[in-house]
Amino acid sequence: xxxxxxxxxxxxxxxxxxxxxxxxxxxxxxxxxxxxxxxxxxxxxxxxxxxxxxxxxxxxxxxxxxxxxxxxxxxxxxxxxxxxxxxxxxxxxxxxxxxxxxxxxxxxxxxxxxxxxxxxxxxxxxxxxxxxxxxxxxxxxxxxxxxxxxxxxxxxxxxxxxxxxxxxxxxxxxxxxxxxxxxxxxxxxxxxxxxxxxxxxxxxxxxxxxxxxxxxxxxxxxxxxxxxxxxxxxxxxxxxxxxxxxxxxxxxxxxxxxxxxxxxxxxxxxxxxxx
Numbered sequence: 001x002x003x004x005x006x007x008x009x010x011x012x013x014x015x016x017x018x019x020x021x022x023x024x025x026x027x028x029x030x031x032x033x034x035x036x037x038x039x040x041x042x043x044x045x046x047x048x049x050x051x052x053x054x055x056x057x058x059x060x061x062x063x064x065x066x067x068x069x070x071x072x073x074x075x076x077x078x079x080x081x082x083x084x085x086x087x088x089x090x091x092x093x094x095x096x097x098x099x100x101x102x103x104x105x106x107x108x109x110x111x112x113x114x115x116x117x118x119x120x121x122x123x124x125x126x127x128x129x130x131x132x133x134x135x136x137x138x139x140x141x142x143x144x145x146x147x148x149x150x151x152x153x154x155x156x157x158x159x160x161x162x163x164x165x166x167x168x169x170x171x172x173x174x175x176x177x178x179x180x181x182x183x184x185x186x187x188x189x190x191x192x193x194x195x196x197x198x199x200x201x202x203x204x205x206x207x208x209x210x211x212x213x214x215x216x217x218x219x220x221x222x223x224x225x226x227x228x229x230x231x232x233x234x235x236x237x238x239x240x241x242x243x244x245x246x247x248x249x250x251x252x253x254x255x256x257x258x259x260x261x262x263x264x265x266x267x268x269x270x271x272x273x274x275x
Contacts, residue, residue, distance in 0.1 A: 031085050062080065130159075196223075203222065213243070237256060
């Protein structure tokens with residue numbers, strides 16, 4: 001029996017979106033361990049063949065997997081890249097590609113990753129990936145049951161534009177240009193009033209310019225949106241300390257220290273205060 005040579009090419013998982021300018025954030029949040037594992041992404045049919053694409057996320061690594069099938073024949077291939085993963089973003093550090101053929105070569109399967117960033121969140125047991133350049137969102141289900149390709153839809157640019165302003169603000173903040181930073185955070189919060197990161201970063205700018213009352217208010221807003229954000233407890237504690245509210249300051253610094261915030265731990269240790 002002569003097998004017709006059929007090539008299944010360019011089956012690509014594209015982690016290509018560049019989400020940020022000048023870094024991911026002023027402070028990275030902890031990663032939810034539920035992020036790790038295998039997620040169904042895409043199912044392709046072409047010329048009687050099928051390819052099922054998955055995204056596998058481990059600590060410090062992202063992998064693309066493809067399973068290609070034709071009648072009773074099947075080929076699986078996987079490629080991976082080192083990744084920096086924060087509480088809200090996945091940064092693929094270098095492109096990678098792998099290909100495998102089923103001998104004698106009538107079935108070819110390819111998986112690839114591209115360098116770049118994806119914003120994400122976990123929602124009701126699903127992984128929501130926001131691809132910024134395409135302005136599209138993909139909702140992935142966990143692998144393991146019957147394959148379920150990701151749902152995808154267009155998403156408003158407002159959250160991304162807000163993040164751009166936040167990152168510009170962070171660039172100014174690191175340069176000590178605090179007024180410019182505050183202006184960028186103001187724009188970010190106008191576009192996305194639910195950004196705990198923008199509130200926290202603006203609080204740092206306010207603290208740096210001695211506007212401690214405003215810093216406390218911003219930390220209150222950040223903690224209302226994200227009650228487990230250690231940096232906001234630390235920033236509010238520092239502001240309370242400068243305002244002379246030592247009891248409130250110590251309470252916030254102890255909360256941050258218990259969340260492994262090194263700055264809070266070092267400060268309390270230097271003051272001989274238990275945490």
